[in-house]
Amino acid sequence: MGKNTKYIAQVGLAEILELAMSPSATRVSAKRDFLGKLPEGVQAGLKVTTTVAPQ
Amino acid sequence: MPQKPLKSAHNQASANRIQQMGLILDHLVDALGGDPSSPLRRAQILVDIDGHPETTQSAVMERLGLNKSTINREIEWLYDHGCILRQPSQQDGRVIHMLTCGYSKKNLDLALDYFEKNHKNLHFFLETIINLFTEQKPTLRDAKFLVAAVDIGEASRQDLFARGYSAAHTTNVRALDSLVEQGLLIKTEDENG
Numbered sequence: 001m002g003k004n005t006k007y008i009a010q011v012g013l014a015e016i017l018e019l020a021m022s023p024s025a026t027r028v029s030a031k032r033d034f035l036g037k038l039p040e041g042v043q044a045g046l047k048v049t050t051t052v053a054p055q
Numbered sequence: 056m057p058q059k060p061l062k063s064a065h066n067q068a069s070a071n072r073i074q075q076m077g078l079i080l081d082h083l084v085d086a087l088g089g090d091p092s093s094p095l096r097r098a099q100i101l102v103d104i105d106g107h108p109e110t111t112q113s114a115v116m117e118r119l120g121l122n123k124s125t126i127n128r129e130i131e132w133l134y135d136h137g138c139i140l141r142q143p144s145q146q147d148g149r150v151i152h153m154l155t156c157g158y159s160k161k162n163l164d165l166a167l168d169y170f171e172k173n174h175k176n177l178h179f180f181l182e183t184i185i186n187l188f189t190e191q192k193p194t195l196r197d198a199k200f201l202v203a204a205v206d207i208g209e210a211s212r213q214d215l216f217a218r219g220y221s222a223a224h225t226t227n228v229r230a231l232d233s234l235v236e237q238g239l240l241i242k243t244e245d246e247n248g
Contacts (some may be wrong), residue, residue: 004245005212007231009205010238013187014073017205020074020168020183046187046238 087160091220106174
């Protein structure tokens, strides 16, 4: 039997990438902090912080 | 019949924002001499020069908050690869102005189509991606793997290599391993009968 290796994007990554494409009104800063304690078996993710750019 | 602009063709081909990101990265690779090993920071410098025609090295350094050695190295690379022109100032010969040119300008324009021609938004896009990494010099190749992994969902190594840029197998393996080490991708292994 062989091993089937798969790669999954970290939790929060898709959201950060989506926001990276957002118009200038919405800004996001991606922090590398882990999210708070998560249920067993759930991977910690990237923290997403959304801020509104000054007018 | 009028030809459909390339932008429209790209936008139609890409069903969602994540896929569009892949196309933007492709344009940036093309703008950087087809070199996917280029650091994202190099792309950001090129975007900054394009957004500030006739800018100077010190102005780029100040705007991007980069150190002198990084700026020197990257601007030399951009000049050597025909991405920028350098012209002495008519007022002061010690001052060198920089401009994007040729294939770089053309491909940057294609990338900017996704940001309503707004250099700040493209800069922000690159900055957001750079900030995801813990390693010093993330590359366009690294970014492309991340985008592909998000788009595919649960990807095999072959899936990711097929979406990534052509490179030696070891280069791609090293890039993927690094993304796992940095906590951006999670590697899972199933028994395969």
